[in-house]
Amino acid sequence: MTIYNPTKIPEAVYDSHTHLNDDKLYFDVPAYIGRASEMKVLEMNVVGYDEKSNQRALQIAHDFASEGVRAILGFQPEDSVYFDDDAQKKLADQLADPAVIGVGETGLDWHWPEPGKDVQIASFKRHLELAKQFGLPATIHMRDSFDDIYAILKEMQINNFEMHSFAGTPQQAAKLIDLGGYISFSGLATFKNAHDVHQTVKETPLSRMLVETDAPYLAPVPKRGQANEPAFTKYVVDDLAAMIGIDRSRLADITTENAHSLWPEK
Numbered sequence: 001m002t003i004y005n006p007t008k009i010p011e012a013v014y015d016s017h018t019h020l021n022d023d024k025l026y027f028d029v030p031a032y033i034g035r036a037s038e039m040k041v042l043e044m045n046v047v048g049y050d051e052k053s054n055q056r057a058l059q060i061a062h063d064f065a066s067e068g069v070r071a072i073l074g075f076q077p078e079d080s081v082y083f084d085d086d087a088q089k090k091l092a093d094q095l096a097d098p099a100v101i102g103v104g105e106t107g108l109d110w111h112w113p114e115p116g117k118d119v120q121i122a123s124f125k126r127h128l129e130l131a132k133q134f135g136l137p138a139t140i141h142m143r144d145s146f147d148d149i150y151a152i153l154k155e156m157q158i159n160n161f162e163m164h165s166f167a168g169t170p171q172q173a174a175k176l177i178d179l180g181g182y183i184s185f186s187g188l189a190t191f192k193n194a195h196d197v198h199q200t201v202k203e204t205p206l207s208r209m210l211v212e213t214d215a216p217y218l219a220p221v222p223k224r225g226q227a228n229e230p231a232f233t234k235y236v237v238d239d240l241a242a243m244i245g246i247d248r249s250r251l252a253d254i255t256t257e258n259a260h261s262l263w264p265e266k
């Protein structure tokens with residue numbers, strides 16, 4: 001297998017949030033990593049969301065550490081009901097692993113009525129406690145829940161986090177950046193009707209910007225509607241660079257540097 005030093009390659013892209021641990025991609029992980037490297041997507045974070053996907057993310061990060069793959073582990077809001085004491089203990093053990101560079105995805109999702117708000121909030125806070133305890137950044141999923149997430153981050157003095165697949169307003173992004181957060185843009189930012197997100201892209205300081213696929217979901221234009229994969233981070237960078245009006249290689253370099261600042265080697 002090819003040995004890369006991604007930090008030394010200009011124009012390398014870092015997919016800050018992908019799910020090679022999802023059934024839709026898990027059957028052929030080496031091929032997806034190979035296709036990504038052909039598109040110069042040379043680093044990626046595989047993000048867990050429940051017990052099984054955390055286990056898979058950890059295993060992928062171990063198998064492909066020299067290909068720039070790392071793991072972020074947690075229970076997504078939808079699965080927060082399973083984040084009991086035993087699950088928390090197991091997660092804490094996994095977080096100590098050198099291949100695990102962050103906690104998540106966690107957060108609050110008010111789009112669906114279940115799990116209830118109290119369950120999601122309790123799980124979110126426990127994830128943030130772990131993030132503090134291990135000195136790791138949190139990867140946060142936010143949907144219709146800005147006010148509550150902002151209040152909790154502020155109250156718990158969390159200043160090291162990625163707001164993943166950002167879909168909010170420029171004002172919300174600015175407040176999260178003030179707390180110390182990074183804003184990560186996915187294929188969603190390339191959708192023609194996502195006007196708020198386009199505005200946020202234009203107003204977000206480059207030094208606080210990350211890119212991701214959230215594969216297998218949210219394939220960017222021009223692949224919208226197809227199965228998404230880490231290689232397509234390239235299209236997110238292309239589209240964002242055009243929107244901002246800067247060179248795509250510069251945006252690739254800056255977002256990769258930002259990812260290295262948020263997730264330094266352990």
Ligand SMILES: [Zn+2]
Pocket residue numbers: 017019047105214
């Ligand atoms: Zn995700």
